[in-house]
Amino acid sequence: xxxxxxxxFANPSQLERKRDKLEDIDxxxxxxxxxxxRVLLFWQGMPMVDSQxxxxxxxxxxxxxxxxPTKVFLGTNSGIDYxxxxxxxxxxxxxxxxxxxxxxxxxxxxxxxFPNYQFQNLRILxxxxxxxxxxxxxxxxxxxxxxxxxxxFCSSCGASSDLGHTGxxxxxxQCKSEHFPRCDPVVIMLITHQNRLLLGRSYHWPRGMxxxxxxxxxxxxSIESAVKREVYEEAEIVVxxxxxxxxxxxxxxxxxxxxxxGIALTEEIKPQIEEIxxxxxxxxxxxxxxxxxxxxxxxxxRKGSIAEFMIRKWLEGTLT
Ligand SMILES: [Zn+2]
Numbered sequence: 081x082x083x084x085x086x087x088x089f090a091n092p093s094q095l096e097r098k099r100d101k102l103e104d105i106d107x108x109x110x111x112x113x114x115x116x117x118r119v120l121l122f123w124q125g126m127p128m129v130d131s132q133x134x135x136x137x138x139x140x141x142x143x144x145x146x147x148x149p150t151k152v153f154l155g156t157n158s159g160i161d162y163x164x165x166x167x168x169x170x171x172x173x174x175x176x177x178x179x180x181x182x183x184x185x186x187x188x189x190x191x192x193x194f195p196n197y198q199f200q201n202l203r204i205l206x207x208x209x210x211x212x213x214x215x216x217x218x219x220x221x222x223x224x225x226x227x228x229x230x231x232x233f234c235s236s237c238g239a240s241s242d243l244g245h246t247g248x249x250x251x252x253x254q255c256k257s258e259h260f261p262r263c264d265p266v267v268i269m270l271i272t273h274q275n276r277l278l279l280g281r282s283y284h285w286p287r288g289m290x291x292x293x294x295x296x297x298x299x300x301x302s303i304e305s306a307v308k309r310e311v312y313e314e315a316e317i318v319v320x321x322x323x324x325x326x327x328x329x330x331x332x333x334x335x336x337x338x339x340x341x342g343i344a345l346t347e348e349i350k351p352q353i354e355e356i357x358x359x360x361x362x363x364x365x366x367x368x369x370x371x372x373x374x375x376x377x378x379x380x381x382r383k384g385s386i387a388e389f390m391i392r393k394w395l396e397g398t399l400t
Pocket of ligand 1: 234238253
């Protein structure tokens, strides 16, 4: 199978990650202040964007850096060193402007210290990103900053740990352990039976939304075993002929989506309500009707997700 298109966040890397620079412990303190540096700010996990919802890369003036307790080096492109930083939660004395974005939040947040820009949920920006350096910088910084936020303590001894290697590790001052950013593999699968596609919905999704079944891989499990287990656990459908399609870094918070396809050997769906709210088969023509806007009872994944990518390829006949 050959697909000449990349999933958002999965285009070939345009960043020199410069491992030698990662060893430079002073880089965050000195390099970040250079004229060839740019910094992407996040607030409560949301990137700073302009009025067109495009990410903003600021020159790292000292008064900006003062707002950033956590800073990371992302890499270099065309002579520019890119960094990202998370604005401190208590960065404003006005409690009513502290953003608390929800999963599918579509609101635009304004920070009083940056009145010319706005902060938006990265999930909502996905359809705008396409294959670009911006997408890679956003995915990398969102995942890395989120990992630091969730891993402030050493998992060996429990002491508070420090940022290491320009943001690519955490080092424990107590037991000297070094911890590296994790990436959680998730299988997501396009399961078909003749002309039909298997879809399901989670409880917390917006009303009517359905997507491909997915689930975290477990220790000691192969990709194929995870696909079989998840589809059976969620819908009691037996699948076989599983193969890899594409992958997508998914920084919500630090997943790697592994897109697969498989063929159902059984037809009767029994949605497991402790796992998912609903599962159903849709004919290819029904899926086209939904994407054509002719149905209001069901919505499907938005552009920018690997689920939308695989469903679109199936509709085009690229995935059989
Ligand atoms: Zn420790």
